[in-house]
Amino acid sequence: MTADQGDGGDQADGGDQAAVLIDGIGRLVTNDPTLGTGLLGVLGNAWVVVRAGSVEAVGTGTAPSADRRIDVAGRCVLPGFVDSHSHLVFAGDRADEFAARMAGSPYAAGGIRTTVAATGAASTADLRSRSAALLAEVYRAGTTTIEIKSGYGLTSTDEARLLGVAAELTTETTFLGAHVVPPEFDGRADHYVELVCTEMLAAAAPHARWIDAFCEQGAFDADQCRAVLLAGRDAGLGMRLHANQLGHGPGVKLAVELGCASADHCTYLSDVDIEALVGGATVATFLPATDFSTRQPYPDARRLLDAGGVAALATNCNPGSSFTTSMSFCIALAVREMRMTIDEAIWSATAGGAAALRRSDIGRLVVGARGDLAVLETTNPIDLVYRPGVPLIHATIVGGEPFR
Numbered sequence: 001m002t003a004d005q006g007d008g009g010d011q012a013d014g015g016d017q018a019a020v021l022i023d024g025i026g027r028l029v030t031n032d033p034t035l036g037t038g039l040l041g042v043l044g045n046a047w048v049v050v051r052a053g054s055v056e057a058v059g060t061g062t063a064p065s066a067d068r069r070i071d072v073a074g075r076c077v078l079p080g081f082v083d084s085h086s087h088l089v090f091a092g093d094r095a096d097e098f099a100a101r102m103a104g105s106p107y108a109a110g111g112i113r114t115t116v117a118a119t120g121a122a123s124t125a126d127l128r129s130r131s132a133a134l135l136a137e138v139y140r141a142g143t144t145t146i147e148i149k150s151g152y153g154l155t156s157t158d159e160a161r162l163l164g165v166a167a168e169l170t171t172e173t174t175f176l177g178a179h180v181v182p183p184e185f186d187g188r189a190d191h192y193v194e195l196v197c198t199e200m201l202a203a204a205a206p207h208a209r210w211i212d213a214f215c216e217q218g219a220f221d222a223d224q225c226r227a228v229l230l231a232g233r234d235a236g237l238g239m240r241l242h243a244n245q246l247g248h249g250p251g252v253k254l255a256v257e258l259g260c261a262s263a264d265h266c267t268y269l270s271d272v273d274i275e276a277l278v279g280g281a282t283v284a285t286f287l288p289a290t291d292f293s294t295r296q297p298y299p300d301a302r303r304l305l306d307a308g309g310v311a312a313l314a315t316n317c318n319p320g321s322s323f324t325t326s327m328s329f330c331i332a333l334a335v336r337e338m339r340m341t342i343d344e345a346i347w348s349a350t351a352g353g354a355a356a357l358r359r360s361d362i363g364r365l366v367v368g369a370r371g372d373l374a375v376l377e378t379t380n381p382i383d384l385v386y387r388p389g390v391p392l393i394h395a396t397i398v399g400g401e402p403f404r
Helices: 095-102 109-121 124-140 156-167 189-207 222-234 251-258 271-279 288-294 301-307 327-338 342-348 351-356
Strands: 019-029 042-051 054-060 068-071 076-079 081-083 143-146 173-178 210-215 238-243 262-265 283-286 311-313 373-376 393-398
Touching: 076 081, 081 351, 095 288, 109 156, 124 143, 124 156, 124 393, 143 373, 143 393, 156 173, 156 189, 173 189, 173 222, 189 222, 210 222, 222 238, 222 251, 238 251, 251 262, 251 271, 271 301, 283 301, 283 351, 288 327, 301 311, 301 327, 311 327, 311 342, 311 351, 327 342, 342 351
Parallel strands: 019 068, 019 076, 081 143, 173 210, 210 238, 238 262, 262 283, 283 311
Antiparallel strands: 019 042, 042 054, 076 373, 373 393
């Protein structure tokens, strides 16, 4: 099973018109406050009917008849997690770099080049095999939609190659040619940006839905990122931006100004950044596993949320700064270290991720949404934080079909 099994991305096969009843749900998180209680729209003693990959009905009490039935025996059910920021297609690892960082060495964006070299030396078959194994891990962790970036190619051929592999796994693919300046362009970053905006974009765009850039010291400045994003927009791609990871900078304001769907990292947010996010349509995507792995400060999500901003949580799965596929881990970090409430963190890992991808068909369990569910091995979602590190995903259901 892959993340995409139909039109629209990450969708179950619509050819099977049989109704699937998921019932025996002790607690159902719908993410629709009009259906249930609180921010998460929680229903008790609930059921969900999925037909042709989409939710046909949601209710409580006596369940309707259906062609097939999945009894979850009183467990808690969430919408499948939406991981809106990952770098899943790569080769090699950077375990030595991680060990050095734990011993006191600081994180630097230039470490990306190590993965670029390993990825460039790997065969496409090897990349497919490794990324498919990671995708299976993603599903076992309760994630049913994942965005995957390129950025470990940095040539026209290799960026298109990585996006081609990513497109076999999800339609939420992002061209990140502006990830770091390759060694052959040292001292000539503007020339590399020109390549990204022209030849590389032309090769990558047929495989991508989004374009992204790393707006950071040691990567690309605001003017360079603006040029990349606008070139992508002109080519029909949506815009996202790595912003404010290693320090205060222009990234968040640039993302809001250009109408990016998401500004990602947001580790350092000024009052002006928060004001911009609240006044714009850009989601702040927090990546707390990155801050854990790099020993950076954690973002203060409380400030943004209290001001009325919209937040998402994502893993940033990559070999250098966040080698995890666990959204549950990110939820626990967000509550413990970023001052989110448990409900806010769960919402951000589901509906928030959907907002960061500008999708209304995922991250919720309502009529018309995709039938993507994470079944917890518990009756209460608080255990995702209360019992950190415990494998609490009992089953993942994609379009009404259990993932195996």
